[in-house]
Amino acid sequence: MAKQDRAIRTRQNILEAAAVVFDQKGYDAATITEILARAEVTKGALYFHFTSKEELALAVIDAQVTQAPPMPDLPGKSKMQEMVDMGMLFAHRLADDALLRGSVRLTLEHGSTSLNRSGPFNGWTHLHTQVLVEGLERGEVLPHVVPSDTAELIVGAYAGINTMSQAINNRADLERRASVLYEHVMPSVVVPSVLARLDMAPGRGARALAEAERARETKVREAAAEAAEAERAGTPVGVA
Known part of the structure; x- marks a missing residue:
């Protein structure tokens, strides 16, 4: 081992x-x-x-x-917020994740034609399609939306703003550009009641990570409390 x-x-x-x-x-x-x-x-x-x-x-x-961190499953979180968070967390991680930056450079660069660069595009499109399908089933997505078409649009547009941000200022404004993308796209995808609750503002990546950390800490405390209660319930009377 x-x-x-x-x-x-x-x-x-x-x-x-x-x-x-x-x-x-x-x-x-x-x-x-x-x-x-x-x-x-x-x-x-x-x-x-x-x-x-x-x-x-x-x-x-x-x-x-394959090494993208799993999206946290938070109580009450909509699938459409989860989809926005995929992009906002991606932009946030690019600041200090060397493996992700190298992967993005290889995926988007116009160099050797021997490399098959389709993997991330197909992978992200598949993930977005899954989330959109679940959102449609939950009633969060407008009925006219075709999940696979919308997923391809979002992934393709994100690749475009990523390339543009890299060329202009080394991705310093990528979260802002992602925010603008979602603000323009989501009204044509999401039902108004869900749209009104979406956090698409710059800095959402950091906020999503903080929410996930708070949820993790809550689960740890709850598990510890349950374990302590079970131990007390199983302790014989008179035993300290």
Whole structure:
């Protein structure tokens, strides 16, 4: 088990080091030598996990969706707020998540044609479609909405504002641009009663994380209280 855990950590370390190099240099200019130096691993260790630079780059690209933190399931939270939060949290995470930045650079850059860059687009479209379907079933989404079409529109538009923000100011205003996107799109997707409660303002990513942390702490306290109550109920009378 310890050996397996070590291998998992090594693989993740290589992925994160490669993401930094890809983000700085792009796919074509990045070299295995630079990735090895940053990861501080041997060539044998790298090739144990990845057979080529292309396979490593594809793993970085796929990590954008596969390693995205799960959306917190908060009591009373609408599915449409969950969909907005996917984009706002994405923008928030880009500030300090090197693996995500490297993945985005590889996904959006116009470089080598050998890389299959469709994974994140398909993955995010699938996730958005799922949330829209659930929102439709809950009565949060307007009846004319086609979930798959709307999902493709939102994911494509988000990729556009991401590219634009990167070109203009290194994504310093990405959350603002995402906020504007949702403010324009959501009125044509969401029923008015749900729309009125949506938080789409800049800074929503940080607020969503704070809400999730408060919910986690509440669950921990409730579990501790339940455990203490169960222990008291099972303690024999007269035993301290």
